[in-house]
Structure formats: C-alpha cells, structure tokens
Amino acid sequence: MVNFTENATVKCTINHDIHQMLSPVVYIFVFIVGLPANCLSLYYGYLQIKAKNELGIYLCNLTIADLLYIFSLPFWLQYVLQHDNWTYDELLCKICGIILYENIYISVGFLCCISIDRYLAVVHPFRFQQFRTMKAAVIVSIIIWTKEIMTCCFVFTHGEVSMDADSHVVCFEHYPIKEWEHNVNYYRFSAGFLFPFSLLAFSYCGILRVVHKSPGTQKKKKIQIKRLVSSTVFIFLVCFGPYHILLVVRSLLENTCSFAEKIFNIYHVSLLLTTFNCVADPVLYCFSSESTYQNFAKMRDSCLTCLGCLRPETKESYPLNTSESPNRPQHEQ
Known part of the structure; x- marks a missing residue:
C-alpha cells in the first residue's frame, strides 16, 4: 500500500497517452541494448583499471550509474503501462526516482572527468x-x-x-510544479548542466586546437579525433540539453494546469532522451582509450569473419589518447 506523505494541492487532468505509446518502446529498447552493452563496457573498464589507467575508473563509475538506472526500468515500464499508477510503496518510488536523477548527473560528472582527463593528456602532456x-x-x-x-x-x-485527478497514484510528478521545485530546477540547470557543459566544451576545444596545429598528426587520425569530440558534445547536448531547458521553462511559466497540460508531452520526450544516454555511453567507450577501441574492433571483426562477411586483415586504429604523455609507462598508455 502507498502511504501519502504529501497530496497534490492542485489536481490537473493530464493526458498520459504518450506514456502508453512512446515510453514503453524506449524503455524496452534501452534495457535490451543497454544492459549487455554496459556489462561489456564494465568489463573493459575493469581491464583499464587492471592496466593502471585512471580512465578506467571513470568509465566503470559511469557504467555503474547507467546499469543502476537500467535495472530500475522494469518498474518504470510497469508504471507507464498502468497509466501512470504507482502500485508499489513510496520508498521504492523514491529509490527509483533517486536512481533516475543520479544517472543523469553522475553521468554528466564522469563525462566531464573523461573530457578533462583527455584535455590534460593531449594539451598538457608533461604537466598536472x-x-x-x-x-x-x-x-x-x-x-x-x-x-x-x-x-x-x-x-x-x-x-x-500523490493522487491525480484520475485517482491514480503518480510517482515523482507534480502538475503544476510545487514551490520548492523552482530553486531545485535552477540548481539542476546551472550546476548540473550548464557548468559541466562549459567544462566539456572548453576541454574538447583545447584538444581540437592542439590536434589541428600538430604537424605530425596524421590526417586520418585528426578526422577520427574530431568525430569523437563532435559526437561527444552532440550526445551531451541531445541527451541532457532539452530536459534541462524545459526544467527552467517549467519553473518560470508553469503556474496553472493549462500550461502543465501543454508542456507535458514535450517535457516527457526530453526526459526520455536522457534515457538514451545509457546506450550512447558504451558507444563512446570504444573511442575513449586505445585498448578498449582495439578490443571492440577485434571482437567486431572476429564476428564478421566467422559469418563470412569480412576477410581477415590488419586494421589501424586512431584512438583519442594516443597523445598520452611520453614519460608515462607504456602499460599505462
């Protein structure tokens, strides 16, 4: 049974049809694809740690945050399939909600750590x-x-x-948003998105500037690094940008049920975009370090060879961290 610790002061009539149509498809896709991909990424992060590469620690933490959220998806799937009716107790609602937000902001934090680590390795190889x-x-x-x-x-x-107008028990949803949520949303936007994005953009701009000016860097390698940087920034903006912008919009304008009803669908689409981060992160892992990239490439080529789709051949990889500092031991590179 659910114990109500706080009832909604205003019961808005919201059309939740988007949860029955789009949300289940996204949750099932992310669960099916993200679970094995993140388990594989966790293993290769462990290999990085075993090789005394500090990047592996950031990768493992990022993967753990993604896996925690993936394991909570069955509860959210049941919630949306039951027309946004939470049938478990309030404690489990809080746990699933905390995991959801932890995944967003811990992912943001460790993506920044990876970008800063790569910046120091490429731009300041002999310092810090x-x-x-x-x-x-x-x-x-x-x-x-x-x-x-x-x-x-x-x-x-x-x-x-809380109980909505349809007598459904809703979890982590208040329409219109409550007074205490305004400052929280401003904090999430500034400290949880804008500041980390500034660090990430600064780091990767520095990397691109050094790579562009480096006469000894091969053209193909430069293209690979530029693609990695642009894809990282793109994924960051797509997965986290719309959600945080709408948080601010809701805090500024959502005072009535009328506005809450208008913004409901687009807000929940932006929330679903953050879920794709669990699938996008493992893709970035392939380019984060040399050994990880090569292991994925070897596994891919072996599978294709067994299927008769690819002839065995030697391929050249161009990972981002080949510009590690020369004075570091070879096994750390």
Missing part, C-alpha cells in the same frame, strides 16, 4: 601528472558520488507520491 593518477581518479569519483547522494537526500525529503 598528479591529477592523472589512479589515486586522484578514485578521490574524484568518491567526491562525485557523495555530492550527488547528499543532493538527493536534501531534495527528496518531500513526499514523492
């Missing part, structure tokens, strides 16, 4: 070595997880289930 160690990566990871858990504990002290 103390920030590119296994110990530093562990400390940064602990800080990110602690910060996000404390933020969630502070934010989610309110009741997160």
Whole structure:
C-alpha cells in the first residue's frame, strides 16, 4: 500500500497517452541494448583499471550509474503501462526516482572527468601528472558520488507520491510544479548542466586546437579525433540539453494546469532522451582509450569473419589518447 506523505494541492487532468505509446518502446529498447552493452563496457573498464589507467575508473563509475538506472526500468515500464499508477510503496518510488536523477548527473560528472582527463593528456602532456593518477581518479569519483547522494537526500525529503485527478497514484510528478521545485530546477540547470557543459566544451576545444596545429598528426587520425569530440558534445547536448531547458521553462511559466497540460508531452520526450544516454555511453567507450577501441574492433571483426562477411586483415586504429604523455609507462598508455 502507498502511504501519502504529501497530496497534490492542485489536481490537473493530464493526458498520459504518450506514456502508453512512446515510453514503453524506449524503455524496452534501452534495457535490451543497454544492459549487455554496459556489462561489456564494465568489463573493459575493469581491464583499464587492471592496466593502471585512471580512465578506467571513470568509465566503470559511469557504467555503474547507467546499469543502476537500467535495472530500475522494469518498474518504470510497469508504471507507464498502468497509466501512470504507482502500485508499489513510496520508498521504492523514491529509490527509483533517486536512481533516475543520479544517472543523469553522475553521468554528466564522469563525462566531464573523461573530457578533462583527455584535455590534460593531449594539451598538457608533461604537466598536472598528479591529477592523472589512479589515486586522484578514485578521490574524484568518491567526491562525485557523495555530492550527488547528499543532493538527493536534501531534495527528496518531500513526499514523492500523490493522487491525480484520475485517482491514480503518480510517482515523482507534480502538475503544476510545487514551490520548492523552482530553486531545485535552477540548481539542476546551472550546476548540473550548464557548468559541466562549459567544462566539456572548453576541454574538447583545447584538444581540437592542439590536434589541428600538430604537424605530425596524421590526417586520418585528426578526422577520427574530431568525430569523437563532435559526437561527444552532440550526445551531451541531445541527451541532457532539452530536459534541462524545459526544467527552467517549467519553473518560470508553469503556474496553472493549462500550461502543465501543454508542456507535458514535450517535457516527457526530453526526459526520455536522457534515457538514451545509457546506450550512447558504451558507444563512446570504444573511442575513449586505445585498448578498449582495439578490443571492440577485434571482437567486431572476429564476428564478421566467422559469418563470412569480412576477410581477415590488419586494421589501424586512431584512438583519442594516443597523445598520452611520453614519460608515462607504456602499460599505462
């Protein structure tokens, strides 16, 4: 049974049809594709850690955040298939909601860590070595997880289930949004999206500038690095940009049920876009480090060879971190 700790002050009549049509398709796709992809990525992140590469720590943490959210998808799938009616207790609603937001902001945090790590490796290969160690990566990871858990504990002290106009028990949905959510949404936009995106853009612009000016870098390698950088920024903007922009729009304009009804569909489409981050992250892992890229390439080529679709041949890879500092041990590169 659900215990109501906070009832909706205003019961808006919202059309939830988008949850029955689009959400189940997205959740099932992300679960089927994201679960094995992230398990594989977790394994290769472990190999990076075993090779004493600090990048592996960031990759593993990013994958763990994705896997936690993927494991919560069956609950959200049942929720939307039952016309947004939460049949479990409020504690489980809070846990699933915390995992949802943790996935967004922990993913953002570790994507920034990866971009800064690559920036220091390419732009300042002989400086800031103390920030590119296994110990530093562990400390940064602990800080990110602690910060996000404390933020969630502070934010989610309110009741997160309420009864809507159709007598359905809704989880993590308030229409119109409540007063305490306004400042939280502004914080999410500024500290959870805008500031990390600025760091990511600064890092990758620095990488592109150095690669462009490097006369010794092969043209094909430059193209590969540029594609990696542009795809990372693109995925970041597509997965997280619309959602955070709409958070601000809701905080500024959503005062009545009329506006809540108008923005409901587009807001939930933006929320679904954040879910695709769980599938996009493993794709980026293929280009994040040399050994990971080569292992995926070998596995792909072996499968194609067994199927008779590809003749065995030697292929050349151009991962981003081939510009590691020359004075680092070979096994770390």
